[in-house]
Amino acid sequence: MARYDAVMGTLAAKTEAGGMRDVARRAVRAEIAAKAMELFLDQGFEETTVNQVAAAVGMSSRSLFRYFDTKEDMAMGGLVELGHDVATALQDRPADEGPWAALRHALEVCVESLEDDEGGLRRAKMLAGTPSLRTAMLDKQTRWQQMLVPHVEQRLQASGRPQALQARALVSAALGCLDVAATVWTEVEGGRPLTKLVDDAFAAVRS
Known part of the structure; x- marks a missing residue:
């Protein structure tokens, strides 16, 4: 012993x-x-x-x-770390909350990181307007999916619904809504609240 x-x-x-x-x-x-x-x-x-x-x-x-392997990775580094915060926020959502609503609330972490940052709009513009960074964003989304999918699978399991494919589809759709909303936000020069744009994108997918 x-x-x-x-x-x-x-x-x-x-x-x-x-x-x-x-x-x-x-x-x-x-x-x-x-x-x-x-x-x-x-x-x-x-x-x-x-x-x-x-x-x-x-x-x-x-x-x-x-x-970091590349300069692009350095630009994405903060976003990868932000993904951990989103995953934590998702995990902390009420257990009886649906996965789509939980994802929307968890992604508010990203919204706040841009809207509450004085340079948030400039940062979003740089990421959207630099070709090599747009490619790196795809890798970032893959990493975020790996962090978020297990939490969505748990919520689906609790509701007795299919898990693996549906969880990946929900996370991919949610991140796509965030990306579209952020792109529009840069196009209107921050003239519309990013949180409202994300809400509209989520609602469009569910309509």
């Missing part, structure tokens, strides 16, 4: 250490992404070099690439 307890204690310590490393790595990624976004908005995405981002965060370009 003593040997078993010792082994389990070692495994728990390793798991905790691994978890702490993951948290630390995510924190560093978030810091790099935030500083990179500042430079991209000030100077332009194409005009900003990796060396400039590295200098701004106080590390070498080689070290920077331990956290």
